[in-house]
Amino acid sequence: MYRTSFDHLSSAAPPRAHRLRQRLARHLAPLVGYGLVAAGCGATIPDISPFAGATASLYEGMELVGSETSRQLAPLTTPIECPASAPAAESGGHEPSPAPTTAGASTAAGEETETQGRPRTSPQTCFERLWTPRVVTLAAFAAYAERLAQITSTADSDDQAQAAMSAVESLLGELSVPALPSALTDTARQALAAWRREQAAKRLADVVARASPHVDRLAQVLLADLDDTRALLVLTRSKLRLDRVSAHNDELSLRRSLERRRRALIVQVEQSVTASGTTPANAGPSGGEVLAELERIQALLAALPSEDSLTPSGIDTALAAIDAGARALTAWRDAHARLAEALTQQRTPSLHRLQAATQLLRRVLDLPHP
Incomplete structure (x- = not known):
């Protein structure tokens, strides 16, 4: 199962990535021959397991973006101001904050200081706080896509519609927890309340069509969060470079x-x-x-040092990976929007753009293609 908790970003170890790749391989197998799954009353339901596989690939890639970026930031120990909206800081239960030290005092990596009431921590710790809920959200997307793929293998169309309604409700419920950023939870809660007022649909395609606007808004919030994370890295790079230039x-x-x-x-x-x-x-x-x-x-x-040599290394790679991840998430959002149309027309959804985007993400991370 995809984990939607806050305890796994720094421990993204090869065994889990291996398990994800195995799951991904199972999902992508139908790409060789895009079969159709028989449904009730002689109708055919397209096999959407390739969509689930591409979503799993996106989740794995973004999880590894976080792990690689965290590794690149580890040598940078100069404390920076971390946004107060970083989820671990505001949730109050997932990562306790250490007691404040004297303002301006030097700290070891990961420790915090406080300057004029604003928390300061290492770039790595701040990034992990911001990135973890992004991975949690993508895990929820991946679990949702996998549920939809499993639903298409059932025989009764009425059961498919009801199961899909439950899958959407599960997605919105998982993203309504208080530990996630408020913009995301507010969007998810509003969507969940609206979804529970929806009348039961009779077709799987109708369920996915009704879910698309909600999923689109959630993806938009996540894309905005990625922009915020990118801006943090750009500011961190500039600040650390200026500090180093001043010191030399x-x-x-x-x-x-x-x-x-x-x-x-x-x-x-x-x-x-x-x-x-x-x-x-x-x-x-x-x-x-x-x-x-x-x-x-x-x-x-x-x-003698040069200004270029004083620019923190690794952040440019992290920025490129985040940009590639944002393009892949945009492609996933668009693919989901087209999924209902493909189900209605009983044809396999087109995933070329999404697959290309996830492959680009893997290239940025220097990962082999699945």
């Missing part, structure tokens, strides 16, 4: 001075070669002296 200001000033001198010497060498028509070393006594000075400058530059 003297060396960087010397580097800029040496680079200006090097450019002037290179121009001098080029002019000397043009005038004499020979190599720099043979362009008179000054030519050899200029080359010797250039070598000394190069040796000094090699020992």
Whole structure:
């Protein structure tokens, strides 16, 4: 089962990923031959297990995005201001906050300080707080898609519609828990209340069609949350870079001075070669002296930090993965919206865009294709 709890992000270990890949392989098997599943009264219900498989792939990919980003952020121990809406901070039960320390005091990774009432923690801890509920939400999406795939294998169409109604209610209920971000839980609770007022549908396609607007709104909230997480990483990268540049200001000033001198010497060498028509070393006594000075400058530059070298590594990779994940989630939302139409027309849903997006996500993470 997909876990919708807050205790698994940092422990995303290879065994679970292996189990997910096995489940994914089972779901994707029908892609080879898109069969149709017989239903009551001679009708045919398309096999939508490929949709469940693609959703499982999205969930696995986004879970690994979180694990990889957390690993990349681990070396960055400079405390940052973590948004107060980070779920672990506001839920009060999943991750207790340590007692505040003196404002501005240095901390070890993961520990918190408080500056003017705003919590400060390591980039890794803050990211995990923000990312975990995103994974929980995708786990709920994956479980929902798997339930729909299982429903299509039942024989009675009335049972299919009722089971699908229950699957949608389970999805909305799982996302209504207080531990998740308020924007998501508010949307899910409103959708759940509206869903419970829905009259029972007689066809599976009608259930999915009615669920699509609710699922679309939930996906939109999650996409907005991904934008917030991305913005946090961009700000973290900028802040850490500025802090490092400030700490090495003297060396960087010397580097800029040496680079200006090097450019002037290179121009001098080029002019000397043009005038004499020979190599720099043979362009008179000054030519050899200029080359010797250039070598000394190069040796000094090699020992000095550059602004590029002070930019935190790993965050760019994390940003690319988050962008790929957002594209995959958008493709999943659109695929779900088209699912009802495919069920109504008794044809296999088109998943090409979703599959391409999940494959891109795996490439960004440098994972083999399933």
